[in-house]
Amino acid sequence: MAVTIKDVAKMAGVSPSTVSRVLSNHPRISAETSRKVKDVMEELGYHPNIMAKSLVSKTTNTICVLLPKPAEELFSNLFFMELIRGIVAQANRAGYDVLLSSGSSEKEELGAVSRLLNGRRVDGAILLYSRKDDPVVDFLLEHGYPFTLIGRSEEHPDILTVDTDNVQAAYDATKHLITMGHERIGFVSGPPNLVVSQDRLLGYRLAMADSELEVRPEWIVEGEFLQESGYRAMSFIMNLPARPTALVVVDDMVSFGVLRGLHELKYKVPDDLGIVSFNNIPLSELSTPPISSIDIGIYHLGYTASQLLIQAIQNDGAGYQPVRQVIPHRLIVRESSAFAVPRK
Amino acid sequence: MAVTIKDVAKMAGVSPSTVSRVLSNHPRISAETSRKVKDVMEELGYHPNIMAKSLVSKTTNTICVLLPKPAEELFSNLFFMELIRGIVAQANRAGYDVLLSSGSSEKEELGAVSRLLNGRRVDGAILLYSRKDDPVVDFLLEHGYPFTLIGRSEEHPDILTVDTDNVQAAYDATKHLITMGHERIGFVSGPPNLVVSQDRLLGYRLAMADSELEVRPEWIVEGEFLQESGYRAMSFIMNLPARPTALVVVDDMVSFGVLRGLHELKYKVPDDLGIVSFNNIPLSELSTPPISSIDIGIYHLGYTASQLLIQAIQNDGAGYQPVRQVIPHRLIVRESSAFAVPRK
DNA sequence: TCCTTTAGTGAAACCGTTTGCCCTTATCTT
DNA sequence: AAGATAAGGGCAAACGGTTTCACTAAAGGA
Missing domain, CATH: 3.40.50.2300 (Response regulator)
Incomplete structure (x- = not known):
């Protein structure tokens, strides 16, 4: 059985709340207590349970990359590899994890998106390229989930996109x-x-x-x-x-x-x-x-997509306005x- | 506010437990009740909260792929792309999600692994290739986390591996x-x-x-x-x-x-x-x-790695014996x- | 006819964190 | 000196599920 916040609390002689506050650097914790608790965490090898945290905070610090339907072949394209590389690099830097998801049919694809977003497993999504009348875009828009589209959408000019001219x-x-x-x-x-x-x-x-x-x-x-x-x-x-x-x-x-x-x-x-x-x-x-x-700076494209998405996630609701960012080419x-x- | 199991329960005039059982196809639910609950779920657009589920079930249905340290360059190699493609395909088929993780330094790398596994965010890991004296392998072994190594380990002949002859x-x-x-x-x-x-x-x-x-x-x-x-x-x-x-x-x-x-x-x-x-x-x-x-069937290699890992996760503890699987080449x-x- | 099964469901505890609110002390004010 | 304020922590209620146990009603056995 893994060591929980309670074990730490008990051992350090404080309450679970205090331990939690130490974890999040709450200002109202004395340096002394903090020190003590941290020592115990170290000693016990404590690691916060991310799921529990996500449950209460309603945020997962995870984004997903949706591989387009015909991914099977396209995925072999180094283009996507570079893109993903950029996405992962930036996401990790920002403390986010990246979930890869693909569907072999359009239905599966939507099912996967719905499961991940509606099921609150991820905070947002990146679409690797834009199709006409993409049902996934409609879905995301309809539910108000944050997402970045790599490319340009003709139907929806005002969504968050990263693109080349x-x-x-x-x-x-x-x-x-x-x-x-x-x-x-x-x-x-x-x-x-x-x-x-x-x-x-x-x-x-x-x-x-x-x-x-x-x-x-x-x-x-x-x-x-x-x-x-x-x-x-x-x-x-x-x-x-x-x-x-x-x-x-x-x-x-x-x-x-x-x-x-x-x-x-x-x-x-x-x-x-x-x-x-x-x-x-x-x-x-x-x-x-x-x-x-x-x-066209593929890596950069992915990197930026990731960056903008995370910004959007973190400022969600706060009057966030989607951007269309153009990455220079040469x-x-x-x-x-x-x-x-x-x-x- | 998302619709929860309780909302469904109330609307269907049953208890939350019943709804939960319907969800998991519990045998002792009458067809009638099941029907009714499912209708309500449909009507309300209910989607189970994956985090909550993970918290109690102590399982995440997620595996992670650890990109080796010098991933930056190597990642550009189509080899890894193919591998990941196979991994994702099989994992998704088995109902698992795939988390991509890379660390830019060896320390970060271990930090990431520890956070993901110790933090119970993933159920197991796939290592894309084997280095000598890999500290990540030691870590995983030490903590008893399920993992598959693509390749062969000289130091640990008895771990779960998928390899080419x-x-x-x-x-x-x-x-x-x-x-x-x-x-x-x-x-x-x-x-x-x-x-x-x-x-x-x-x-x-x-x-x-x-x-x-x-x-x-x-x-x-x-x-x-x-x-x-x-x-x-x-x-x-x-x-x-x-x-x-x-x-x-x-x-x-x-x-x-x-x-x-x-x-x-x-x-x-x-x-x-x-x-x-x-x-x-x-x-x-x-x-x-x-x-x-x-x-060497790269895709197949990834596919199998994923398959074996998921098997290992699901039979963990039940006297599971690691295998060394060799994928044929031509x-x-x-x-x-x-x-x-x-x-x- | 009375007792034991069995099927179907509900109540409540629990998973590991976070957080709003309340309660102590110690420190100021005047 | 006494009330006010501030600093540091603890309590307990969520978060959204799962699962053990208990309970009821119907069916089967003797």
Whole structure:
């Protein structure tokens, strides 16, 4: 049987309340008593029971990270790993624990959220990315639970979010290729129902328009955030009669697919096709060739999401206003866009 | 104010005890009462308070994953991602939540473990890999907390572990290269104080000995589980007067480093250097060229670790005997070891 | 018909903390 | 010197469940 606050109290010759107050540094405890109690705690190896504490304080010092439904595959993406790493680092620093939760179906997903939040097991949640009409967002909003969304919600512009300026990022990426001498530039996009896909596509279009370059519809290919998509997009694009000399690719994983396909077909990067993509996951610099990528500060994104969530939790009710925080990005130029060899 | 068991009881015209029993499917509740109570729960939107439940049941239905100290870098390794993915999947299936915990220093690490276990916030822990003389292992053992170690402990052979037969795996990898016609084979190892490094090195030696092939000391290079190590190992080895024609590499991430270096120096894989490595992380097939790798079933490893831990928790005390479970591995042959071009 | 089972439920104690309120002393005020 | 104030602690009631025990009513046994 574990040693409780009462055991300490008895041994120190004080009441349980006093021990509790020592624990929370209550001002009305004399230095002497505090000393004495702490000694006893040490001696007995006392550790406060977190559950009991949570029960009465109605706060768990725990947040949860909700892995999106198709987590099974996506989870393999280093992107999420980095995100979680940032979240955990900041949460731990702030004295919070992080619970990981995934559901294999949408129903399960909602069930898990409901169990965790309604069951008062966690104080708030982080959503790793934004889908359209996300029922989880609706649920959280409806119940007034604190949460941070990584990304941007079209339906709910006024919730707590941490995001990249994806339009600008894509603009920058595209401009970079243009600067390197490319004129025929394609775009490999993600699922059209993800806000991030839309934003990046828009940025690409803006940059092309600004430079008065033509954008042919067949140069824009949609897919998933998976390498297979990149592979497919690549074969489609390389078979076009007038094919682009460079590609803006929505995600590094997708670029890996493109790269692999090109390698199989004996094409050279960047000579035959320049590439720049997004996210700059830790492996972007390790591929052959290393991929130029927009660094969106994934770790930082997670770190900030965690920070804001905890702030929201702690100021809940106190007229807390949700924020939309934008994390700056920057282009990392590597070999995949090294120099232009425009072909006519 | 959230709706409690008492509210339900009042509304349903029964006692709280009855509601509680309905919740836990107690056999001695009439179908009629059960029906009635459940309706009321539904109507009121009742959700049991998990903390309260934990307090009295002295069980949290939560396990924690302890990220090793230098997690900051290692965490970027897809290996851990896969592991965690497996752990979470199985835990959730068994009705357990997973808490992620990392400490930036060894002291913090132990503090975290102690807080979580002693504070009764989690029922058990999973250690992601085994270090020599791990103080965390000592702590857990000393207090009798259930835990699973992924890997193998030299000091404590009789604890619950899930592992790969790394000796055999390395043997297989090496034999494969030999079968492909290689005779001069080197080995890029990990930190010497990790059991896994030792075991794999041993397997390599055994295979070489079995085939009566020479192993030159300079063909064995130690490093970290990081790509930089691979890069360094590569440049060292390629500068040897009589260099190997193939390499067994202790981890895929390290192979990426090797690959990158070779690419920079315009060497071809597998023509100039055959490579086979371990773990088969999801990116192994995406590199250029794709890496032959021993698939150790990372996900499965995590899944099993979780499963065994939960078993141990549930049978704790009931004469539970720790197990050492070995997950089978298999070689995935890809381009990096495609066919031998032995050089004299 | 009377006694023992058995099924179904309620009462109350308890899990380990926190905290509002009250009660002592010791220290000031005037 | 006596009432007021302040400082330091203790009591007991929550927090939201679970579980032992006791109780009632119906059923079964002799």
